[in-house]
Amino acid sequence: MDYFDANLDLTDEDIALKEAANKFAKEVMRPTAKALDELTPEGVIADGSPLWPFLKKAYELGYHKMLIPAQLGGMGLTPLQANIVMEELGWGSFGLAVQLAVCSFVPNTAAFTGNEKLIEEFTVPFCECTDGSLRSCWGGTEPDHGSDNIGLGEAFFTEPGIRTNCLAKRDGDDWVINGQKAAWVSGGTIATHCQLHVQTDPSMGLAGFSIFLIPLDLPGVSKGKPLNKIGQRDLNQGELFFEDVRVADAYRIIGPDTYSTMEEGTLALANAWMASWATGLARAAFDEAFAYCKERVQGGRPLAEHYSIKQRIFEMFARVETCRSLTRMAINLNMNIAPGFPEYSMAAKTVATKLCLENASDAIQLFGGNGLSKEYLPEKLFRDARATLIEDGNNEILARHGGHTLFQTYPRPRSTIPRI
Ligand SMILES: Cc1cc2nc3c(=O)[nH]c(=O)nc-3n(C[C@H](O)[C@H](O)[C@H](O)COP(=O)(O)OP(=O)(O)OC[C@H]3O[C@@H](n4cnc5c(N)ncnc54)[C@H](O)[C@@H]3O)c2cc1C
CATH class of the missing domain: 1.10.540.10 (Acyl-CoA dehydrogenase/oxidase, N-terminal domain)
Incomplete structure (x- = not known):
């Protein structure tokens, strides 16, 4: 359609x-x-x-x-x-x-x-x-640090005592990396390159990270088994292990002094992309439900001719348009304007992922028993949508950070906003 x-x-x-x-x-x-x-x-x-x-x-x-x-x-x-x-x-x-x-x-x-x-x-x-x-991947999350690693603005983020699962230490002109990234690294099992976010200055706690761009065929890199999960099963994920992996300083593109700003910018972009895909998923659920309700006959007429069905379909339509409008606002602000508006991307991501799950759930309900069957798409859409509320920063942490950003920046004076 x-x-x-x-x-x-x-x-x-x-x-x-x-x-x-x-x-x-x-x-x-x-x-x-x-x-x-x-x-x-x-x-x-x-x-x-x-x-x-x-x-x-x-x-x-x-x-x-x-x-x-x-x-x-x-x-x-x-x-x-x-x-x-x-x-x-x-x-x-x-x-x-x-x-x-x-x-x-x-x-x-x-x-x-x-x-x-x-x-x-x-x-x-x-x-x-x-x-x-x-193929590349993003190695950020660690077994003991999921939300922690994107807890920018939280008091604990700069506490020196926090130990990470992966550490890079300076050795002459190189860095030597030891430790591991979590099983959640998307595409990690098949990646040839990684954007690695790794602690380099423990005295700065979780803020003491650097970003490296590295090939994954370096000696000492190995990968875990692919993760088995409820939804988005077409997206492979797995750990990255580092044992005395030597990387030249030229591959370190960001150090602890600018890490938090870069991490926030990365989230501002990635959250807006997440919201775009969630809009697509919400729309896929709408499309499925809309088509099914025109075909399936109950009470001697298509479901679409029952008034409560029209209301539910309308609510699904409104969710798609809400996702799309908010997401386009976030994309426009964060890809056209420096230094970015993370609160808009976080609003778009948290709202769109919630609404795509609601649409997937409504699609299942409108399909009745068929909605639970693997013969029909809503069942997969529902499982895929459930993962989005945790992916790329779970919604609670993003909302906390979005709120923190608002109290620091709102209202933004229009005259100070530079265009790229
Ligand atoms: C499908 C998918 C794809 C992903 N892809 C990648 C990827 O490509 N690369 C990568 O590095 N990571 C990736 N991740 C990891 C993802 O970013 C983390 O799962 C996410 O940040 C949450 O971390 P966690 O799972 O360790 O949960 P935790 O941080 O352990 O959180 C568990 C619960 O506790 C709550 N919580 C945590 N901290 C706080 C706090 N300070 N205050 C209040 N409540 C709190 C959370 O809301 C959550 O409900 C992916 C995850 C998923 C599901």
């Missing part, structure tokens, strides 16, 4: 991007996601898995480099275009949309640094890659 976009200012180019992404979502993502959902976690990443042709096709179309500037070989999408495409990918499959996004972390960040050597080593080859063989 072609869901109407109420933004009447979309250009022909925007609409063409939306249609192409929808075709990819419908014809490639949906069947791949269904097949992967039924496999074991090991099967998802095994030779012969449908994951590999999916990645190849996605890379051919450039969906791993959407935000990289065109002059560096990326798609160079505008913030609105990025939102439009991400919503379609989220409609196709939330888990596979995340997989593609994490693949782009290292080349995106290298491009952002403006460092020619890093761009040459990471951004250019990723942009030229059309077979899916170069």
Whole structure:
């Protein structure tokens, strides 16, 4: 079904991007996601898995480099275009949309640094890659530090006593990394590169982190087994282990002095992407329910002709439009304007993930018994949606940080806001 976009200012180019992404979502993502959902976690990443042709096709179309500037070989999408495409990918499959996004972390960040050597080593080859063989991941969460690691602004964040599970120590011109990242690293089991957030100055506690861009074929790196989980089963996840891994200082792009600002900027972007995929998932649930209610007959007439059904369908529609409006606001503010408005992205992420779960749940209810069956999509949408409330920072921690940001910045004087 072609869901109407109420933004009447979309250009022909925007609409063409939306249609192409929808075709990819419908014809490639949906069947791949269904097949992967039924496999074991090991099967998802095994030779012969449908994951590999999916990645190849996605890379051919450039969906791993959407935000990289065109002059560096990326798609160079505008913030609105990025939102439009991400919503379609989220409609196709939330888990596979995340997989593609994490693949782009290292080349995106290298491009952002403006460092020619890093761009040459990471951004250019990723942009030229059309077979899916170069894939990155984001290694932030640790077994003992999930919410902690994004607890920016919390009193404990700068407490020196907190011990992390992974530590990088300076040794001459290099850093030596020891420890591990949690089983939650998306795409970690198949990644060739990592954007690693790791403590380098324990005296600053959780604020004493640095960010490294590293290849994962360095001596001393190993990976855990893929995680078995309730939803987004098409998104593989697993631990990263580091044993005396030696990395040149040139790969450290951020030190503790600017880490908190960079972490907040990363969250502001990643939360807005999460909200875009959640909009797509909310819309997928709406589409399923809408179509089913026109077909399924009870009381001698289609469900759609019963008034309480119309009301529920309308509420689902309103949730999609709420997700989309708030998300576009967040994307526009955080991708067009420096230094960013994390509170808008956190509002978009927490609201859109909650509403996509409500839509998935309502779709199940409207399908009746069929909604619980794996024969129909709502069952998978519900499991995928449940994970989004925890993913990329659970909603409680994001709301706490969003509130903290508001008390520091609100109201923002309009005249002080620079455009990029
Ligand atoms: C599908 C998925 C994909 C993910 N992908 C990645 C990835 O690519 N890379 C990566 O590094 N991580 C990833 N994560 C990890 C994710 O960011 C963490 O799961 C998340 O930050 C929560 O951490 P936790 O699971 O350790 O929960 P915990 O931090 O242990 O929290 C457990 C509960 O306690 C509450 N809580 C925690 N701290 C506080 C506090 N200070 N005050 C009040 N309440 C609190 C929380 O609200 C939560 O309900 C992913 C997670 C999921 C589910």
